[in-house]
Amino acid sequence: MDTSSHRGRIWVLTDTSGKLIEDIDTDQIFHNAFLHITEIAEMGRHALGNLEGWKDFPKKVRPGDIIVAGRNFGAGSSRQQAVDCFIALNVGLMLAPSYSSIYFRNAVNSGFPVLRCGDVDSLVNGRKLETGDEVEVHFLNGRGRNLSKTHNFSIEPMSAVQRDIYRAGDLFAFGRSSGRKE
Amino acid sequence: MGKTVIEKIIQGHTADEVAAGKIVWMDLDVRSARDFGGPNVVKNYEREYGGLPLADKTKTFFTFDLCAPACTLKYADNQQICRDFARKNGIQVYDVDSGVGTHVLMEEGLVRFDSTVVGTDSHMNILGALGAFGQGMGDVDIAFAFRTGRAWFEVPESVKVVLKGTFKEPSSAKDLTLFLLKVLGTKKVALRAAEFTGPALAGLSLAGRMTLCSMVTEMAGIIGFIPECGAAARDEIEKYSGVSFSPLLADPDAGYAETIEIDIEGLSPQVAAPPSPTNVKPVAELRGTKIDAGFIGSCTNGRFEDFAAAARLLKGRGVKKGIMLKIVPTTRRVYEELLAKGVLQDLFDAGAIVVNPGCGGCAEGHVGLTGRGEVQVSTGNRNFPGKQGKGQTYLAGPAVVAASCILGHIAGPEDL
Numbered sequence: 180m181d182t183s184s185h186r187g188r189i190w191v192l193t194d195t196s197g198k199l200i201e202d203i204d205t206d207q208i209f210h211n212a213f214l215h216i217t218e219i220a221e222m223g224r225h226a227l228g229n230l231e232g233w234k235d236f237p238k239k240v241r242p243g244d245i246i247v248a249g250r251n252f253g254a255g256s257s258r259q260q261a262v263d264c265f266i267a268l269n270v271g272l273m274l275a276p277s278y279s280s281i282y283f284r285n286a287v288n289s290g291f292p293v294l295r296c297g298d299v300d301s302l303v304n305g306r307k308l309e310t311g312d313e314v315e316v317h318f319l320n321g322r323g324r325n326l327s328k329t330h331n332f333s334i335e336p337m338s339a340v341q342r343d344i345y346r347a348g349d350l351f352a353f354g355r356s357s358g359r360k361e
Numbered sequence: 362m363g364k365t366v367i368e369k370i371i372q373g374h375t376a377d378e379v380a381a382g383k384i385v386w387m388d389l390d391v392r393s394a395r396d397f398g399g400p401n402v403v404k405n406y407e408r409e410y411g412g413l414p415l416a417d418k419t420k421t422f423f424t425f426d427l428c429a430p431a432c433t434l435k436y437a438d439n440q441q442i443c444r445d446f447a448r449k450n451g452i453q454v455y456d457v458d459s460g461v462g463t464h465v466l467m468e469e470g471l472v473r474f475d476s477t478v479v480g481t482d483s484h485m486n487i488l489g490a491l492g493a494f495g496q497g498m499g500d501v502d503i504a505f506a507f508r509t510g511r512a513w514f515e516v517p518e519s520v521k522v523v524l525k526g527t528f529k530e531p532s533s534a535k536d537l538t539l540f541l542l543k544v545l546g547t548k549k550v551a552l553r554a555a556e557f558t559g560p561a562l563a564g565l566s567l568a569g570r571m572t573l574c575s576m577v578t579e580m581a582g583i584i585g586f587i588p589e590c591g592a593a594a595r596d597e598i599e600k601y602s603g604v605s606f607s608p609l610l611a612d613p614d615a616g617y618a619e620t621i622e623i624d625i626e627g628l629s630p631q632v633a634a635p636p637s638p639t640n641v642k643p644v645a646e647l648r649g650t651k652i653d654a655g656f657i658g659s660c661t662n663g664r665f666e667d668f669a670a671a672a673r674l675l676k677g678r679g680v681k682k683g684i685m686l687k688i689v690p691t692t693r694r695v696y697e698e699l700l701a702k703g704v705l706q707d708l709f710d711a712g713a714i715v716v717n718p719g720c721g722g723c724a725e726g727h728v729g730l731t732g733r734g735e736v737q738v739s740t741g742n743r744n745f746p747g748k749q750g751k752g753q754t755y756l757a758g759p760a761v762v763a764a765s766c767i768l769g770h771i772a773g774p775e776d777l
């Protein structure tokens with residue numbers, strides 16, 4: 180399996196005025212009313228369930244799709260479900276200018292590719308990234324390409340640690356596979 | 362290029378090259394879990410490592426503080442799951458009698474100036490007050506850390522926050538902290554380490570240092586450090602850690618993402634109005650806002666001097682009839698000192714409700730919630746909607762809370 184790139188259709192998380200939504204918190208991603216759910220498969224239908232305008236996301240998304248979000252995605256609590264709900268839906272990867280630190284850790288540890296792209300705002304404002312576009316992202320060399328608009332952009336490549344955990348599957352699998360003392 | 366404070370601490374715990382933006386594997390001196398997150402740590406551990414030993418049980422702890430003693434069946438179950446795991450694995454539990462985990466770890470001498478400490482508490486970075494690295498992490502990270510003693514960490518950029526001027530009573534460390542929240546908001550230090558410097562900081566006590574470092578979380582920062590340390594704070598830190606306090610200092614040529622100068626001269630008492638800790642105004646702008654309740658406690662303002670400051674104002678005046686003032690010492694040791702020195706008696710005589718140590722009053726714990734329409738003034742660190750119930754929470758220092766409870770509306774000590 181080539182794990183160094185991914186291609187998929189994008190969903191740009193914008194508000195009704197078309198602006199990229201910033202500071203989407205973990206309650207908007209996965210509401211605390213559903214924290215009792217422990218089966219990953221059952222988490223998908225609650226993804227973005229509390230984000231205005233995006234409550235029907237689980238019905239619209241297809242496996243492999245890509246989410247594009249504003250800065251500080253995943254602010255708030257440390258709940259793992261806010262990552263796992265996207266894994267349950269087979270979301271391919273996520274692009275945002277920044278993530279809350281605990282969200283980023285949780286995503287990396289679960290092998291969910293969260294990637295940073297400082298240009299997301301200008302790309303969205305300049306209509307270089309629009310919902311429905313087909314996009315290809317190379318995790319390691321930082322190259323992004325919007326195939327629908329034949330436009331190139333760059334992302335921050337995965338660090339070695341993020342790449343290794345991603346390739347292993349998750350932090351626990353990485354720990355078992357790495358030669359280091361577990 | 363030289364290193365910043367956080368780079369130096371991390372470099373002492375890794376063989377990897379440390380620089381802002383690099384991800385390194387670091388060794389952890391303390392890994393802990395509390396009664397929220399703890400049961401998931403246990404679940405992850407049993408599933409992934411069932412039967413395998415911890416990396417080092419003497420560096421692994423449970424601290425129960427959120428709901429202590431448990432007031433819901435869920436918390437009771439959660440705590441018991443952790444206790445059973447701890448007994449099986451020989452781990453020390455600081456149980457429901459102990460107080461807020463970060464403070465307990467400090468008082469037990471488990472945190473020294475150059476330690477690395479992680480736990481399932483998003484205010485673990487409060488340990489920056491001791492010069493140490495503290496960081497809240499999720500249950501996957503902590504289970505991994507229980508087993509391996511390590512975590513990966515992305516070395517953050519640092520910002521230098523230079524405070525110009527000094528302040529004096531009745532303004533306190535909390536007023537300074539709230540004022541900085543107003544100026545810095547949630548973006549200036551977001552995902553960065555902050556080094557606070559300036560002459561005003563040398564006068565901060567250990568409790569005051571913890572107040573400031575605690576609320577770096579509300580600034581969305583990774584951690585805050587205060588290189589300048591006065592003699593009183595140093596003595597207290599050394600009393601707990603048992604080693605001489607020589608915090609790591611940044612190299613003169615260390616690289617900062619930004620240097621921010623803030624003038625604090627003549628700082629007056631401040632209050633953060635709902636709905637967020639950055640919505641800060643001077644007391645003068647909110648004076649007269651009717652309140653129903655007050656709360657003094659939390660990891661931010663629940664140490665001895667916080668209650669002593671409140672008691673000085675309340676003694677002989679008392680809590681206004683119809684107002685409820687909740688007192689929750691941060692730890693059992695704080696409680697003991699308050700008891701021994703008569704401060705609890707003064708607070709009791711003034712009409713306050715005195716409760717056992719923990720996160721009560723800040724988290725939805727054992728000290729009750731606010732109801733719809735209820736207004737409370739709190740020394741806690743968060744006033745987001747729903748955090749302490751359906752009411753409205755204003756954040757302030759202990760003196761402002763005491764004065765407000767005496768008068769029945771938001772007020773500063775100068776109004777008495």
Ligand code: SF4
Pocket residue numbers: 426427461482484659660661719720723724741742
């Ligand atoms: S007092 Fe509040 S902020 Fe501090 S550790 Fe407890 S719950 Fe967290």
